[in-house]
Amino acid sequence: MHRNLSRSRIAAAVVLALASLTSHAAPAAAPQASASHALSTTTQLPRGVTPSHYALSLTPDAQAATFTANVTITVDVAAPTRSVTLNALELAFVGATAEGAGGTQQASRIDVDAATQTATLHFAQPLARGKHTLAISYSGKIGTQATGLFSLDYDTPAGRQRALYTQFENSDARSVMPSWDEPDYKATFALDVTVPSTQMAVGNMPVASSTELGNGKKRVAFAVTPRMSTYLLFFGLGDFERATAMADGTEVGVITKKGALAQSRFALDESAALLREYNDYFGVRYPLPKLDNIAAPGRSQFFGAMENWGAVFTFEYSLLLDPAISTQSDKENIYTTLAHEMAHQWFGDLVTMRWWDDLWLNEGFASWMESRATERMHPEWNTALSSVRVREGAMSRDALATTHPVVQRIATVEQASQAFDTITYQKGESVIRMLEAYVGADTWRTAVRSYMRKHAYGNTVSNDLWREVDAAAGKPVSAIAHDFTLQPGVPLIRVGEAVCKAGNTSVTLSQGEFTKDREQKKPLSWRVPVIAQTVGSDKLARVLVQNGKTSLTVPGCGPLLVNAGQSGYYRTLYAPKQAGALASSFATLPAIDQLGLLSDSQSLGMAGLQNPADFLELVKATPLQADPQVWGKVAGALNNLHDQYAGDQARQRRFDDWAIARLAPVMAQTGWQARAGEAATVATLRSQLIGTLSDLGDPAVIAEARRRHAAAGSDPSAMPAALRRTILGVVAQHADGATWDQLHAEAQAEKTPLVRNQLYDLLASSDDPALARRALALALTDEPGLTNSPAMISRVSHAHPDLAFDFALAHIDQVNARIDASSRSRYFPRLAAASGNPAMLDKLAAYARAHLAATARGDADTSIADIQYRIKVRAQRLPAIDTWLAKQS
Known part of the structure; x- marks a missing residue:
């Protein structure tokens, strides 16, 4: 999901069951859940019944804002049971049956619990251990906000039109289909829909068959999906048109309302290029036969796009370039949205976090890949400098008492919704960037490739990734990673007065904590990777600040710059003489370090750790010829x-x-x-x-x-x-x-x-x-x-x-x-x-x-x-x- 925001519905706090969970059924390529995995995975549902396949038949009535449906769910029953509980929200049930080796029986009753968003099917005779199929008939509502199955109305020269879309993350598949609506319950999905003959139906997979039914209706069946989480299922319906291109054997498409297809050319071309780039980087090829980006009119206050596997939903402002109104910023936003959602096709869709505690494995990594891809594929935009802005967004929240760790405990649906925030996205991205700089880009990619291969079609926690990074790096990176993801807050590196001797500069670094609202707080402890250099030298020194203090020796005798290149997630507070020397050299610093120094000076001044006016002295020292993004930072700060x-x-x-x-x-x-030929940043x-x-x-x-x-x-x-x-x-x-x-x-x-x-x-x-x-x-x-x-x-x-x-x-x-x-x-x-x-x-x-x-x-x-x-x-x-x-x- 793009940009920190999510959709779901309110639920009361639910007691978390921690009993055993039987392994999911999975294709041969997918790893089976281990016993320890089963015991440690959070669920809000009773354990013991596990889905492996859903066959969903859906008939929407867009004008009436309702739908009817039947779903047949293949499940594995671990021990005999008279009841099956699954998620359901605002569904009206007609009936249900269970069929297994012992025959078929009707559910004796169906109890719905709105508070826990569940439905329980009761049976007179126990369902025996083994495989069963549950067949459930029900109906539901089509909403007007971007959650569950919803409609969006829009004007055209021919009149008002209505289109339908779904948005299930984090917990709204249950409003369209009774299901085990939790990320660790992966299954395959066969979707068929009965819809108006004149409209286009869109799903995660290509259309397998389309049959005219008469009375202006048709039945469209989509191919079966790979094993995936419920929140990635998608259905769209409307007066659409589609443009396609082939990339590495995958059909890449963009779907728009009729008349807007010409505005999708940029998105289509860039999607094809991104798919090739990601196939190479991840070392695992995109596994579905098609990948559509679906443009929808309207907007949400909380998200711009959603990574449904093979059918990415995106609001038009983040996908279409209208030559009458679009700007360079619009073009860059479209690209980063594409790059983010397509990265999710691996980080999130192919490999999914087990529970919302580790949401950052989806969002932090997609944000980092979005930035990496943009920098690599469009160097003319000079987006490498935006890493400082990303880090600042995270630190602004992370320095308040109300922050939380990157990996956080999630107990309710509502908390899962609120987890789509700056810490999950921007701090997650910034910590990844720091760790990549610490181990090296090649080593990092080796670890990511191994992680993808080992966990394809499965679910993970953060430590599954750290094991791969430790193995690739040959050193315990996980200890640093734990410091930055399992505890909240922003490290503060204090730089003592430097001493230059024999052509080298020596200094003592001490670690505290940067906070905006708790001056007397006892600092937490981090192992902080620090990169430093003297101004005018191209030689870098690296050190790990641990146990609160360390010494550092840097080649050269110019002013000392700590966090050179700005990959570190920490604030830097210089001793007065050091700060003055850097301010005098400000105009000669690389643009990214000018941004870092401006950001630290502004934040440290507002927090009372240095004179707030020191920042304005740096603004005065910013040369007219500074990078446009430096002046953009100055303008924003003023x-x-x-x-x-x-x-x-x-x-x-x-x-x-x-x-x-x-x-x-x-x-x-x-x-x-x-001006002709001016840089995009201008x-x-x-x-x-x-x-x-x-x-x-x-x-x-x-x-x-x-x-x-x-x-x-x-x-x-x-x-x-x-x-x-x-x-x-x-x-x-x-x-x-x-x-x-x-x-x-x-x-x-x-x-x-x-x-x-x-x-x-x-x-x-x-x-x-x-x-x-x-x-x-x-x-x-x-x-x-x-x-x-x-x-x-x-x-x-x-x-x-x-x-x-x-x-x-x-x-x-x-x-x-x-x-x-x-x-x-x-x-x-x-x-x-x-x-x-x-x-x-x-x-x-x-x-x-x-x-x-x-x-x-x-x-x-x-x-x-x-x-x-x-x-x-x-x-x-x-x-x-x-x-x-x-x-x-």
Whole structure:
């Protein structure tokens, strides 16, 4: 699943059964579960009955929003039993039978437990030990949010259309099919569907047969899948069209609504290239005969794409390039989404974590492969520098008291949903990058290939991977891996004063812990791989900091740079003299180390470990010719400081004036007009600078955006596609009532879903509280569409968090109807997360007590911690910034 977010439904906490589990049936290529595996694997279902194959017949009625179905499940019964319990959610059962060696019998009754999301089939006579088939008839509901089997409506020139899709991760297959809906219960699946003859049906596997039934219906049967987890099953239906290409013997496809296929060319070409790259890297060829990417209109607040094996679901904004509106950032986002989901075809689909505790084995690795593939396949985008941004995203969360280990204990469906977060994705990716740098890229790949071969079609825990890394590296890498994945937090490496003698620099390194909200916390202990060099030297020194302290000797006598290349997951705090020497040499550092130094300086200053103004000195030292991504980092950091001053107009204006003066020369150099042959990173920076200067209230940028918007009717070049969204964003942000009405009319008239969604976002982006209120009211009407409504409220929260949260809470039933049930525990706290108002702390705590189970308050607690930290920064750090600003000419 792409980008930290997941879908499922709320469930109460369930007692975890830890009795024995019989091994799954599996093809010859798949390893059988061992006894220790069976005993240690988490389940929320009684053990003793294990599925090996599902034959599902599904008949959806899109207009009625219902479906009927029959499923026949081949199971192995370990010991005689009168009952079989499996997962089921919001299904209405007609009946069930069991057939085995002793004959066939009807279920005497079917008990449904909504709290545990289970159904229990009871039989008058015990089912004997051995194989049985369970045949179950039932019906269910088609939803309107991206969970279970759901519909998405969209406009076309010919009128309103409706398409159907499924989204089962993490625990929603049970809402379409009674099943053992846990990742370790792998089985094969045969899906057939009865659907309108004029529509295209899509599944994980190619169509095996299609039979016309009359009355405008057809029965489509798909080939049997390999052994896989329930959450990877997929079905789609609609007025679709498909483009294909062959890659290494696999048919790669992109499926879109009719009329949009031309926008899929980039995704199709890149999918074919990625498949070849991954076949080579993993050393195990993609095993299915086809791999489709399915583009869907609409959006979710919590995910952009889902890795269903052979049938990746992706919202259109992350798959299609529309020449009228798409930007360089859109192209890169499409690529990274493709790379992430296709990496999951191995890490997640072929080899799956046993339980959600080890979700990072799916998401952290897919994120790392996404970054690796992008850097390798598109070096012109220079995405290697983005590793610092990824690491910073993880550390920002990991330095709060509300963090958790990468490998975490998951006890409920809701907790599994909340596990799709920054720690799982971004910290997971960053730790992998550090370990790969420690053992070497070739060694790392050898370990990954061995892991794939040994565990294909099976389930694993993290230690299964670490064993392969230890074996390939010939040293105990697992000890380091355990430190960074089994405990939370961010190591802090303190660098003492350096001594240069005989051409070498010596220094003492000590390990503490970086925390934003627990100054007196006793530091945890990590074994930290450190890479260092002196500025001006290309010779690296490597050392493992363990037991809290070590000495380091580095060739050369220039300023010492610790975490050279920025592969380490830790913060670096230099002694004052060392920090000063690095600041003086800042302009000569490689771009990735400039990014690392800026990031550490900003975070350490805000946490009170050094003068917060030291960061602004580095901003002053950033040369005009610095890499565009360095200036992008500077722009983002200045924007963050602007937000910290929210509510104090005079102080904010003083800071904004300085920030505008610092960025204006960069904007002048970059210009509004793209130049022939300019780097992709320059195009991205142009949009970043315009957006940031707009936030800072730069009158020149605001006036130019308005001029271009006004001229666009007679001069199409005034708003080129690459800047259209950026310019409209400035205009909307600073709109008056008449401009807002104009944008509203454009949104109402627009028929292209991608453009329409953007326009409704713009309506929710005004700095004017009165227009923000109009956007909130609009969001709860039918006009924007069900998937745009929650997005609009979220967009308002960026500039008006208190307003958006209060509004959503005042209309909680209407808002809840527009988001799936499990998302509520994340959605409402995130509306408030950007607040700096002390009153919000009590509001959030009261919301959590009233609406969330005690086990489902992770996002609420994190938002509270973020707000508390923001209040602390405003009170304790901004005065140092004010003092520094007063000294600037």
